[in-house]
Amino acid sequence: MTALLELADLRVSARSGRADREIVHGVDLTVEAGQTVAVVGESGSGKSLTMLAVMGLLADPLHLTGGAVRLGGRDLTALSERKLRAIRGNDAAMIYQDPMTSLNPLMRVGDQVIEAMTAHGVPKAEAGRRMLDLLARVGIPDPKRTARAYPHEFSGGMRQRVMIACALAMRPRLLIADEPTTALDVTIQQQILALIDELRRELGMTTIWVTHDLGVVARLVDRVVVMYAGHVVEDAPVRQLFSAPQHPYTKALLAALPDPSDDDRPPLAQIPGRPPAATDPVEGCPFRPRCSQAVDACATRPPLQTRMQGRAACWVPPHEWRN
Amino acid sequence: MTAAVAGQQVPVAAPPTRTAAWRRLLRSPAGLVGAVLVALVVAAAVTALLGMTPYDPIAQHPQARLQPPSTQYWFGTDQFGRDVFSRSLAGVGNSLRVAVVAVFLSALVGTTAGICAGFYGGKVRGPVLAVTNVLFAFPPLLLALTLAATFTRNWLTIAIAIAIVYVPIFVRVSRGPVLSLRETDFIKAARVLGIPTWRILVRHLLPNLAAIVIVQVTLSLSWAVLTEAALSFLGLGSPPPAPSLGSMCSTPRFWLVRPGGTWRRRAPSSSSSWSGSICWATGCATLSTREMDATHDGSPW
Numbered sequence A: 001m002t003a004l005l006e007l008a009d010l011r012v013s014a015r016s017g018r019a020d021r022e023i024v025h026g027v028d029l030t031v032e033a034g035q036t037v038a039v040v041g042e043s044g045s046g047k048s049l050t051m052l053a054v055m056g057l058l059a060d061p062l063h064l065t066g067g068a069v070r071l072g073g074r075d076l077t078a079l080s081e082r083k084l085r086a087i088r089g090n091d092a093a094m095i096y097q098d099p100m101t102s103l104n105p106l107m108r109v110g111d112q113v114i115e116a117m118t119a120h121g122v123p124k125a126e127a128g129r130r131m132l133d134l135l136a137r138v139g140i141p142d143p144k145r146t147a148r149a150y151p152h153e154f155s156g157g158m159r160q161r162v163m164i165a166c167a168l169a170m171r172p173r174l175l176i177a178d179e180p181t182t183a184l185d186v187t188i189q190q191q192i193l194a195l196i197d198e199l200r201r202e203l204g205m206t207t208i209w210v211t212h213d214l215g216v217v218a219r220l221v222d223r224v225v226v227m228y229a230g231h232v233v234e235d236a237p238v239r240q241l242f243s244a245p246q247h248p249y250t251k252a253l254l255a256a257l258p259d260p261s262d263d264d265r266p267p268l269a270q271i272p273g274r275p276p277a278a279t280d281p282v283e284g285c286p287f288r289p290r291c292s293q294a295v296d297a298c299a300t301r302p303p304l305q306t307r308m309q310g311r312a313a314c315w316v317p318p319h320e321w322r323n
Numbered sequence B: 001m002t003a004a005v006a007g008q009q010v011p012v013a014a015p016p017t018r019t020a021a022w023r024r025l026l027r028s029p030a031g032l033v034g035a036v037l038v039a040l041v042v043a044a045a046v047t048a049l050l051g052m053t054p055y056d057p058i059a060q061h062p063q064a065r066l067q068p069p070s071t072q073y074w075f076g077t078d079q080f081g082r083d084v085f086s087r088s089l090a091g092v093g094n095s096l097r098v099a100v101v102a103v104f105l106s107a108l109v110g111t112t113a114g115i116c117a118g119f120y121g122g123k124v125r126g127p128v129l130a131v132t133n134v135l136f137a138f139p140p141l142l143l144a145l146t147l148a149a150t151f152t153r154n155w156l157t158i159a160i161a162i163a164i165v166y167v168p169i170f171v172r173v174s175r176g177p178v179l180s181l182r183e184t185d186f187i188k189a190a191r192v193l194g195i196p197t198w199r200i201l202v203r204h205l206l207p208n209l210a211a212i213v214i215v216q217v218t219l220s221l222s223w224a225v226l227t228e229a230a231l232s233f234l235g236l237g238s239p240p241p242a243p244s245l246g247s248m249c250s251t252p253r254f255w256l257v258r259p260g261g262t263w264r265r266r267a268p269s270s271s272s273s274w275s276g277s278i279c280w281a282t283g284c285a286t287l288s289t290r291e292m293d294a295t296h297d298g299s300p301w
């Protein structure tokens, strides 16, 4: 397998006054072509910023302060905005949170899907034909008529379907789904997840699911990358991650998942302590203030090291963990 | 809802259709009155600009100077025996032509500059806002006077002078909303889809800015009519003998003290303030209908 997406020591900072506050502290991540990966972590751990950096969409005050983003071997950080624009929506697409407000309220839904194609050079007539197929494919009833509707006539779920049609119109190789269902009802969430997963299979897209809720996507992915405070702390095949977590934070995350088969466990075990602001200055291991396994060595930052089939950034291996 | 798919329906601003907007305008008393008045003024202007006034507005009838209103000369005649009704129509035509061109130019330039300053920030914002602030620092009439005195005067250069004075208003009015529109999800979504920036500006940003620019256009039209009248009142409008509401108000000042002279001042000055107040009325009507919209659909304007 070849790597479709490679992030090497990716750093994102926010300018505030004259100083730069680093928020994403050197993410290393490789996604093989055809693979499906989940990026998990509490809100504020820098997942979205990492993905925006991949798309070349960091906007002031955010900016890249280091590292490389390689898509199909090409370093995107070296590209001009024009070339990046040609890649966005074409080679790499993104679906994200807020379908309620992500469509232009003054433009017909069908035209918005068409525009996603004409922007990349598809002739208008062909784009119009493909738009109808796309709307039908994402489950919009009666596409001919609904294409002429305005977004306010649609429910959140329907709008997310339209956004999916826009994102997938150019058959991108890489799809980033950044919490695409967080704003939706639970029942609709499942429909949308299933739809994206089906389309992923159909188009053979390499897919990154970004979520703060591992339970939602665990069934859909091959691999899980756990982020904490702007660091990757563990990266492992999904089975291994569940059966043998290599990082205390991963273990705590798993313990916080509701488990319907276990009545004794409180539905949401809490991780003690406060999730850090990604910008808090950290010495040593970023998880140390909340870690029950911390030892003296943790005053130095642990590097990502190979552990079984994956990698983890922790000085203390699981067999030495207390309790 | 068009299609029955489960999910929550959240009310969001609906794009108003044109017929609905007209119906709403004509249903409100202010809107109706405004529409009728505007229609009258526009009819007068068109009549004059097509040369369909009862008399040539600059033709002198020496045998009929300073006539009171009559069936022959509806508003009477001035000191050169020119028909005041025809001159009033022509004055309205001139005012409107100047105002429309001035506002069109300032809206075009100001909105473009405002959008660029708002959307690009950084390198564009600085110079645009600097020029805007300098222009704002002058009292508008003084600036218009200075500019009008600088150019060779005809209706077009006067329109341009007024346009320059009004540009900063459009910069201000459009930049603010662009700053917030730029951060909206649908503009970001358009960038995520790789839609070119010029297209985002024209197809996504501009339509969502249109409502607020249109309100400003209607208000500015009324101000521009008054500014033009003020310039010509002060002798810096269209040079004589061209009919202009402002100079028509100004010239007969000297005749006011003459017996029987009082009414002569009235026709042009009242039509000037008429067209001004009429545009105001439309502006207000537009605003109030907008406000009604805003209250029932929660849209920002």
Ligand SMILES: Nc1ncnc2c1ncn2[C@@H]1O[C@H](COP(=O)(O)OP(=O)(O)O)[C@@H](O)[C@H]1O
Binding pocket: A014, A023, A041, A042, A043, A044, A045, A046, A047, A048, A049, A050, A060, A061, A062, A277, A278, A279
């Ligand atoms: N525009 C911004 N300016 C400054 N800080 C930001 C900005 N956007 C996000 N951040 C900070 O970056 C951190 C990570 O944000 P984000 O990547 O959105 O987290 P996640 O997607 O994991 O929930 C947050 O703590 C947030 O405070």
Ligand code: SF4
Binding pocket: A247, A248, A249, A285, A286, A287, A288, A289, A291, A292, A293, A294, A295, A297, A298, A302, A313, A314, A315, A316
């Ligand atoms: S390195 Fe130390 S503090 Fe960090 S997770 Fe491992 S044990 Fe806990």
Ligand SMILES: [Mg+2]
Binding pocket: A047, A048, A178, A179
């Ligand atoms: Mg996020």
